[in-house]
Amino acid sequence: MTTTEAPTTCSTVSAADLPLTIFEKSKTGRRGVRPPPAEVPDVDPASVLPKHALRADLAELPEVGELDAMRHYTALSTLNFAISNAFYPLGSCTMKYNPLVNERVAALPGFGPLHPMQSDDQAQGALELFWRLEKILASIAGLDAVSLHPTAGAHGELTALMCMRKYLDENGGAHKKVILIPDSAHGTNPASCTMTGFTTRELKSNARGRVDMDSLEAVLGDDVAGLMITNPSTLGLFEPNIKLICEKIHGVGGLVYMDGANMNAILGRTRPGDFGVDVMHYNLHKTFSQPHGGGGPGAGPIAVTSKLAPYLPVPKVEKDGDRFRIVRSAEHSIGTTRGFLGNFGVVVRSYTYIRSLGDEGLKRVADNAVLNANYLRAKLGKSYRVWVDESCMHEFVATAKGLPNGIKATDIAKRLIDYGIHPPTIYFPLIVPEALMVEPTETESKETLDNFVRAMEAIRAECDDDPEMLKHAPHTRSIGRPDEVAAVKNPRVIV
Ligand SMILES: Cc1ncc(COP(=O)(O)O)c(C=O)c1O
The missing domain is CATH 3.40.640.10 (Type I PLP-dependent aspartate aminotransferase-like (Major domain))
Structure with a gap:
């Protein structure tokens, strides 16, 4: 997806598209692996285990074919956003590339x-x-x-x-x-x-x-x-x-x-x-x-x-x-x-x-972390207000305060998801209202940073042109704006 073409409606995905759990996919009798016949005689568990350690019922294990199990876990592995997927400018948390x-x-x-x-x-x-x-x-x-x-x-x-x-x-x-x-x-x-x-x-x-x-x-x-x-x-x-x-x-x-x-x-x-x-x-x-x-x-x-x-x-x-x-x-x-x-x-x-990296490599880490952050600060400072707009170190904090049509930091963050970018840290540090804290890290290329700038500029234009759409972003995920407290207290964990 190019940055200027993020979807504005969520017609393609709904909560019903949430993946089924491996248990929901289970079909009685289906097998992924059939072990060879045992070469030792069966042992009655009751003859070797104490009574309290014996199961009353068979364990409820999912029964799926190998291919289905493979697809299930591969699909799950792509649900989480990771630094290995795309840009992850999470301020103060330094989400940088981890060399293999x-x-x-x-x-x-x-x-x-x-x-x-x-x-x-x-x-x-x-x-x-x-x-x-x-x-x-x-x-x-x-x-x-x-x-x-x-x-x-x-x-x-x-x-x-x-x-x-x-x-x-x-x-x-x-x-x-x-x-x-x-x-x-x-x-x-x-x-x-x-x-x-x-x-x-x-x-x-x-x-x-x-x-x-x-x-x-x-x-x-x-x-x-x-x-x-x-x-x-x-x-x-x-x-x-x-x-x-x-x-x-x-x-x-x-x-x-x-x-x-x-x-x-x-x-x-x-x-x-x-x-x-x-x-x-x-x-x-x-x-x-x-x-x-x-x-x-x-x-x-x-x-x-x-x-x-x-x-x-x-x-x-x-x-x-x-x-x-x-x-x-x-x-x-x-x-x-x-x-x-x-x-x-x-x-x-x-x-x-x-x-x-060695001594010189570590210095380059610091230099590039600072260079990348200042590059973004200078570029984004044209469309967003940077809180303390002077030369920064590894990150900088912008504010969504004062954006038109009541757009908030959370709207910008959610919309970035539609552009395939992980949102920056928001609402921290507490001394900056509507904070957007951006840390690009030293490992990102100029092209990635420019792509982020284009997405942020496009979102800034949407603040004027389509604020209602922005307030309901993201439009590309099965869940858009969860009740974040309920999601933490009552999570639906997919296994
Ligand atoms: C400035 C700062 N101090 C302390 C911490 C705490 O570190 P940890 O999450 O490893 O406990 C963080 C984590 O984000 C941080 O950004």
Whole structure:
């Protein structure tokens, strides 16, 4: 479909076209596979299993032919939108291409079938890989030590805040309870603070979307345990005062936490440790590529300065001569925040991604992420209002506020689906009304970006010419505008 020819009615698809489940397709007696006759005698289950483990009825399994099963699952696999289908400009979530070499390496016989209970001796290669990735992530961050434990960004936040709490408690800061958080922050930031027992105080952004230095001065005090800042922010803006801000937080005995979900914008170009950050998390599944979305898999390693290093979780990998071993306890450690060492498959993929790009390649990631975002910002700025219209980092935020005929961000997002493009993040960050947050990522070509611009321009024209059609988009899907709350609470899962 070309971008200027998206359908405007939904005559071809209706809710009745929803695929049947494999159970609804089942026909008694139909078989996909007929196993060869058993070469061992039948055993009566009642003679070997206790009574409570015996079935009263036969299992209700679907009965379909092999071809039907194949078509069923192939069709299901195309229902979800994925980065491998088309453009996916989801702001702050970095949906970039995941090079296939990562999958090849993660599936190697020494990695794929490894069991977490194997002894250190049997898993030397895997332990070395953990150790190496820790060192690489520490050097990219400009910090001293890394834990690969956390399973997601939010889990990284929680783990890091636990380390901060313990460090403060053991170093005369037990009375420090307040974490400052800019109003553009991701919701996980205040949630993690609350879960760790901190209270949060909001920092206002100024008109340029940066931390308002007067608001910061006004809230600084001895009760401040730290600052949690996302840099570049969710507005796609680098904080120019970051060094000064860190100094001010350190001046009251606080620690600076950086949410590093947007690290792809600064890889190899600047290091959080160099501008004063004490602790940060990475989102491996964003910055270092990883098929994610829909809840996983991910990893949110944390990097810390040497003073916080003793508090990192256990178990951890240590190098002993030329051997690697798992250390299961450490005097000051916060303890264990998940089973085993970390999400190993994710660790292997990220290691592969980093090593295949090298230092120069990582810099190009950041440069192209910034270039692509600014290209789109300049192009789309002609038809949409960009909230802070100045040079951005990896993403920018436009607003649908003020569009004619009551068109909202959700209408633009839904209509993009008809053009074969995944909608950007909408209604976030909360400080931008009717927000449309666009992150093209570094992996998209100019042609893909131009195609997106054409679609967005066509939609902008539709705001004037056919607003009612827009308000009922999408017109190419079996479901257009579900009751999103009901869909979450009462999902119809197709298997
Ligand atoms: C800025 C920011 N911080 C934190 C998170 C949380 O990361 P995760 O979804 O891996 O828990 C996100 C996720 O979208 C994010 O964009």
